[in-house]
Amino acid sequence: MQSAYRPIRVALLGAGSVGSQVARLLLENKDELARRVGAELELSGIAVRNVGAKRDADLPSELFTEDAESLIIGSDIVIELIGGIEPAKTWIMLALQSGADVVTANKALIAAHGSELLGLAEQLGAQLYYEAAVGGAIPIIRPLRESLAGDRINRVMGIVNGTTNYILDQMESTGADFADALKEAQDLGYAEADPTADVEAYDAASKAAILASLAFHSEVPVEQVYREGITSVSAMQIETARDAGYSVKLLAICERVNEGESGLVVRVHPTLIPLEHPLAAVRGAYNAVFVEAESAGQLMFYGAGAGGPETASAVLGDLVSAAKRHIAGGPGLSDSTHANLSVLPIQNVRTRFQITLEVQDKPGVLASVANEFGSHGVSVETVTQSAAGAGVAAQLTIMTHSALERDLESLVESLTKNDFVVQVDSVIRVEGI
Amino acid sequence: MQSAYRPIRVALLGAGSVGSQVARLLLENKDELARRVGAELELSGIAVRNVGAKRDADLPSELFTEDAESLIIGSDIVIELIGGIEPAKTWIMLALQSGADVVTANKALIAAHGSELLGLAEQLGAQLYYEAAVGGAIPIIRPLRESLAGDRINRVMGIVNGTTNYILDQMESTGADFADALKEAQDLGYAEADPTADVEAYDAASKAAILASLAFHSEVPVEQVYREGITSVSAMQIETARDAGYSVKLLAICERVNEGESGLVVRVHPTLIPLEHPLAAVRGAYNAVFVEAESAGQLMFYGAGAGGPETASAVLGDLVSAAKRHIAGGPGLSDSTHANLSVLPIQNVRTRFQITLEVQDKPGVLASVANEFGSHGVSVETVTQSAAGAGVAAQLTIMTHSALERDLESLVESLTKNDFVVQVDSVIRVEGI
Numbered sequence: 066m067q068s069a070y071r072p073i074r075v076a077l078l079g080a081g082s083v084g085s086q087v088a089r090l091l092l093e094n095k096d097e098l099a100r101r102v103g104a105e106l107e108l109s110g111i112a113v114r115n116v117g118a119k120r121d122a123d124l125p126s127e128l129f130t131e132d133a134e135s136l137i138i139g140s141d142i143v144i145e146l147i148g149g150i151e152p153a154k155t156w157i158m159l160a161l162q163s164g165a166d167v168v169t170a171n172k173a174l175i176a177a178h179g180s181e182l183l184g185l186a187e188q189l190g191a192q193l194y195y196e197a198a199v200g201g202a203i204p205i206i207r208p209l210r211e212s213l214a215g216d217r218i219n220r221v222m223g224i225v226n227g228t229t230n231y232i233l234d235q236m237e238s239t240g241a242d243f244a245d246a247l248k249e250a251q252d253l254g255y256a257e258a259d260p261t262a263d264v265e266a267y268d269a270a271s272k273a274a275i276l277a278s279l280a281f282h283s284e285v286p287v288e289q290v291y292r293e294g295i296t297s298v299s300a301m302q303i304e305t306a307r308d309a310g311y312s313v314k315l316l317a318i319c320e321r322v323n324e325g326e327s328g329l330v331v332r333v334h335p336t337l338i339p340l341e342h343p344l345a346a347v348r349g350a351y352n353a354v355f356v357e358a359e360s361a362g363q364l365m366f367y368g369a370g371a372g373g374p375e376t377a378s379a380v381l382g383d384l385v386s387a388a389k390r391h392i393a394g395g396p397g398l399s400d401s402t403h404a405n406l407s408v409l410p411i412q413n414v415r416t417r418f419q420i421t422l423e424v425q426d427k428p429g430v431l432a433s434v435a436n437e438f439g440s441h442g443v444s445v446e447t448v449t450q451s452a453a454g455a456g457v458a459a460q461l462t463i464m465t466h467s468a469l470e471r472d473l474e475s476l477v478e479s480l481t482k483n484d485f486v487v488q489v490d491s492v493i494r495v496e497g498i
Numbered sequence: 499m500q501s502a503y504r505p506i507r508v509a510l511l512g513a514g515s516v517g518s519q520v521a522r523l524l525l526e527n528k529d530e531l532a533r534r535v536g537a538e539l540e541l542s543g544i545a546v547r548n549v550g551a552k553r554d555a556d557l558p559s560e561l562f563t564e565d566a567e568s569l570i571i572g573s574d575i576v577i578e579l580i581g582g583i584e585p586a587k588t589w590i591m592l593a594l595q596s597g598a599d600v601v602t603a604n605k606a607l608i609a610a611h612g613s614e615l616l617g618l619a620e621q622l623g624a625q626l627y628y629e630a631a632v633g634g635a636i637p638i639i640r641p642l643r644e645s646l647a648g649d650r651i652n653r654v655m656g657i658v659n660g661t662t663n664y665i666l667d668q669m670e671s672t673g674a675d676f677a678d679a680l681k682e683a684q685d686l687g688y689a690e691a692d693p694t695a696d697v698e699a700y701d702a703a704s705k706a707a708i709l710a711s712l713a714f715h716s717e718v719p720v721e722q723v724y725r726e727g728i729t730s731v732s733a734m735q736i737e738t739a740r741d742a743g744y745s746v747k748l749l750a751i752c753e754r755v756n757e758g759e760s761g762l763v764v765r766v767h768p769t770l771i772p773l774e775h776p777l778a779a780v781r782g783a784y785n786a787v788f789v790e791a792e793s794a795g796q797l798m799f800y801g802a803g804a805g806g807p808e809t810a811s812a813v814l815g816d817l818v819s820a821a822k823r824h825i826a827g828g829p830g831l832s833d834s835t836h837a838n839l840s841v842l843p844i845q846n847v848r849t850r851f852q853i854t855l856e857v858q859d860k861p862g863v864l865a866s867v868a869n870e871f872g873s874h875g876v877s878v879e880t881v882t883q884s885a886a887g888a889g890v891a892a893q894l895t896i897m898t899h900s901a902l903e904r905d906l907e908s909l910v911e912s913l914t915k916n917d918f919v920v921q922v923d924s925v926i927r928v929e930g931i
Contacts, residue, residue: 090648090793100836101647101715196645202794204637204645212629212637214534215523215814282534343800346779360523360811361635364801367776368794378793381648394827403533 070104073388076136076165077111078156079146080129083170083197084111085122086377087144092124098381102388110136138163142387144380145169154178161191166391168383170197170376176271176287179278180402192390194383199225199272200352202375203368204382209279209356217359218280220320222496225272227350227370228263229295229315231255233303233335234348237312242300255350265294266315269333273317276354277331280319282404285331291411293334302491305421305462309449311337312345316496320414321406324469328409337419338497345497412471417446417495419464422480423487426452426459430485434461437483441476443468458487464495503537506821509569509598510544511589512579513562516603516630517544518555519810520577525557531814535821543569571596575820577813578602587611594624599824601816603630603809609704609720612711613835625823627816632658632705633785635808636801637815642712642789650792651713653753655929658705660783660803661689661696662728662748666736666768667781670745675733688783698727702750702766709787710752710764715837718752718764724844726767735924738854738895742882744770745778749929753847754839757902761842770852771930778930845904850879850928852897855913856920859885859892863918867894870916874909876901891920897928 077088091098091108099105111124112133130136133156137143143160145167147153153174160167167186169175175182175198186193196206200223209218224230228250235246247264250256262268274287295315303313316336321329338345343365347353352370357363369375424430431448438445444466451460465473473492480486510521524531524541532538544557545566563569566589570576576593578600580586586607593600600619602608608615608631619626629639633656642651657663661683668679680697683689695701707720728748736746749769754762771778776798780786785803790796802808857863864881871878877899884893898906906925913919 086793094648094650097650098648202791203797204641207640207645208637211819212640212815213811214818215527215531215816216811217527217530343779346776358635358811360519360807360814362802362805362808364636364799366797366799368797372795374793375795378646378649378791381793382645383648385647386644 070392072105072107073102073141073391074109074139075106075384076109076140076143077146078133078143079148080111080113080120080124081146082373083376083380084146085120085124086373087146087380088124088128089122090377090381098385102385102392104388104392106384106388109140112136134159137165140165141391142166142168142384144384145171146380148173150174150177154182157182157193158185161186161189161193164191166192166194166387168194168380168387170195170380172198172268172271172275176274179275180284192387194387196383197376197379199275200354200366201368201370201372202378203352203354203366203370204379205276205354205366206279208366209276213356213358213361216361218356219359220318220357221276221280221354222344223272223276223317223354224314224344224347224352225317225354225370226263226266226269226315227352228256228260229266229269230347230352231350232264233295233298233313233315236298236300236303237307240300240304243296243298264296266292266333269315269317273319273331273333276317277319277329278402280356281321281329281406282402283329283406284402285329285408289331289408291330291332291334295335298335299491302493306337306419306493309419309462309464310340311495312340313493314338314344314347316344318496322409322413322415324413324415326409326413328407328413330409330411330414332411332414335493337493337495342497412469412474414470415467416470417465417467417498418473419462419493419495420489421491422461422463422489423458424461425485425487427485430459433483433485434480437476437479438465441479442472443476460490503825505538505540506535506574506824507542507572508539508817509542509573509576510579511566511576512581513544513546513553513557514579515806516809516813517579518553518557519806520579520813521557521561522555523810523814531818535818535825537821537825539817539821542573545569567592570598573598574824575599575601575817577817578604579813581606583607583610587615590615590626591618594619594622594626597624599625599627599820601627601813601820603628603813605631605701605704605708609707612708613717625820627820629816630809630812632708633787633799634801634803634805635811636785636787636799636803637812638709638787638799639712641799642709646789646791646794649794651789652792653790654709654713654751654787655777656705656709656750656787657747657777657780657785658750658787658803659696659699659702659748660785661693662699662702663780663785664688664783665697666728666731666746666748669731669733669736670740673733673737676729676731697729699725699748699766702748706750706752706764706766709750710762711835713752713789714754714762714839715835716762716839717835718762718841722764722841724763724765724767728768731768732924735926739770739852742852742895742897743773744928745773746926747771747777747780749777751929755842755846755848757846757848759842759846761840761846763842763844763847765844765847768926770926770928775930845902845907847903848900849903850898850900850931851906852895852926852928853922854924855894855896855922856891857894858918858920860918863892866916866918867913870909870912871896871898874912875905876909893923
């Protein structure tokens with residue numbers, strides 16, 4: 066097609082599941098994209114480690130190169146889809162320094178070095194887009210950066226890892242234990258052979274850091290995100306939760322706190338949420354991000370959180386924005402850390418807890434346990450007692466009112482020393498009520 | 499605060515429930531907004547019909563003026579929140595012609611004259627933002643315009659009117675009939691004294707036209723939106739739907755069709771959706787927009803669809819974008835109708851139907867009815883028969899496979915003439931399966 070503007074040279078780094086979809090869409094939808102942008106998007110090359118490797122997608126072999134640096138230097142826009150920290154970081158810096166805008170889906174890199182890279186981009190007048198880094202196809206970065214730019218966000222809660230949501234959902238719907246549900250997820254390709262990044266919540270913690278820094282206009286280092294995975298979630302916990310009207314989800318929670326010191330707490334851990342909460346309805350490998358803002362109230366963004374085509378959709382959305390800005394100039398997106406809130410340890414958070422205790426079945430147990438709660442300033446909402454068979458011990462399931470994490474920690478320590486308490490079976494945080 | 503850029507003069511037209519919130523937030527959050535924008539946003543005045551009228555919000559009286567035109571001409575950005583077609587349209591044109599960017603929440607105006615106004619803005623190099631026109635605080639315009647700009651949207655289904663969702667939800671949860679649920683909604687302030695715009699789906703049709711034109715890059719005149727309200731939805735229909743595993747929602751549906759002619763169909767009508775569909779979980783006055791895109795798959799955007807503070811949040815998000823662009827220049831948002839798809843009548847749509855018939859309780863009824871379906875090319879999935887008391891008549895509830903609307907219409911006409919059929923009680927479309 067004819068266009069007033071010269072073709073925009075787009076370099077692609079990486080040809081994995083997302084990269085090959087991006088390349089395919091760029092080639093197949095060339096005319097439609099040109100109409101939307103107002104100039105042709107010319108895929109100038111695809112940098113890969115080994116040009117001889119077998120590829121899933123049928124892409125023209127002459128596009129492939131092992132010389133990423135030369136490809137980057139001749140480009141207007143560089144799309145980084147190789148993942149990991151290096152060489153991704155070096156190449157993104159090279160791209161920005163050579164005057165290109167950058168689109169990336171690299172959550173680990175943005176979580177670890179986002180503020181350095183965004184700062185470099187700003188200093189050079191270039192742009193760094195990363196919608197695909199959180200929530201796959203779900204538009205969440207742009208709504209936080211732009212649509213809610215005039216509002217004050219108080220809290221973000223997200224199901225941001227599809228693998229763990231799939232596993233927990235399977236445990237809930239079939240009664241399977243963690244190991245079996247993980248194995249099934251691996252067989253179906255939802256979990257990797259080494260599932261650590263997902264099940265230990267490293268992936269979710271990276272995304273939590275990105276969401277928190279955007280929502281609160283502050284720098285949030287990923288090391289300051291409290292992180293607890295799902296490996297110790299038991300079938301029994303899920304059943305107990307379900308009976309009480311809750312679903313167990315791995316949530317990334319970013320919020321303002323004001324207990325003495327004010328600041329942010331960012332945390333990822335298994336969480337009970339009421340079955341009627343919109344996040345409880347997020348099944349399988351889907352993702353969703355729930356936002357509470359002062360004026361806008363409650364919002365939720367839902368969709369596929371991963372997958373080649375889905376993530377490619379987010380990358381192309383960013384590419385179109387970058388290309389339009391390339392033609393017309395202007396502000397593009399900018400991240401600001403002007404609010405500069407500090408990240409506080411999880412001990413500053415107030416939340417509710419469900420605690421399950423195995424106790425001796427003797428008179429005076431309930432009074433003694435209740436006394437422990439009271440003396441640690443943790444107020445009890447409900448207690449459910451069930452016999453644990455053979456008359457030896459009973460199980461108490463206690464739902465607390467909102468309590469400070471640090472009070473809860475010292476309560477649990479005391480409970481483990483209480484003579485009536487055989488053991489503390491489970492302590493799980495409760496949100497969304 | 500200090501800023502390199504001179505203050506940006508913001509004029510507000512209207513001081514109703516949204517306008518007064520916007521004014522309040524502009525004044526209260528002045529410093530925070532200045533940090534986000536990079537320049538001060540100075541509320542230069544509020545145009546109202548009568549400066550002496552009593553206001554809910556406590557706003558400085560010197561801001562009010564009855565001279566909208568002078569206020570507009572001296573402004574950088576004009577926020578139109580008076581609603582309706584005139585004088586809103588004239589004032590928006592004046593603002594654009596005098597070099598200002600415009601932010602509006604006026605869905606009726608955008609649906610009726612959006613392409614004319616957007617065309618004028620483009621011609622003058624100005625911008626027209628309208629995130630608040632659909633879905634209140636829910637960011638939906640921006641995701642459709644930008645995040646999905648590199649994808650191909652196939653379908654949009656939305657609950658875009660909070661009043662009717664509240665009424666249908668009440669009918670479903672309490673068994674109330676339409677009149678009682680409407681009265682309750684009016685008492686609670688969810689419905690207006692004259693509820694026509696909501697319950698006859700004029701409001702939803704405006705929003706459907708806006709969503710369709712954005713999603714499909716085509717001009718969609720609101721008169722070409724098929725529109726059916728909820729006034730004839732009965733308690734019995736809702737109960738029958740529920741028993742079969744469905745919820746009744748007023749959906750705005752925009753989709754590509756390819757039955758012979760290809761184009762778009764845009765329609766608003768009561769619809770059955772399966773209880774497990776994410777849209778079925780949208781309760782009360784909440785809104786949600788469900789999008790199906792080729793690469794991104796299924797996405798949903800959920801939140802408060804109306805309300806002063808909620809809509810003000812969307813207006814301020816647009817204002818921040820407009821102000822940043824005012825400083826840096828650049829492409830802003832643009833709507834394109836390059837795809838130029840034509841809007842086809844609803845007869846071109848394929849969907850499933852649930853049909854309830856009152857029939858004589860005689861041998862041969864089922865064969866005769868089944869024969870009518872077959873001869874009109876409508877394939878039946880399930881038939882449920884229930885006696886309708888006193889042995890006189892029976893009720894048949896029939897779920898069809900996907901059928902062409904035009905075939906269904908002629909089927910219903912034939913059924914009403916069939917000797918065995920006492921009457922056709924209900925015909926309702928089914929989506930989301």
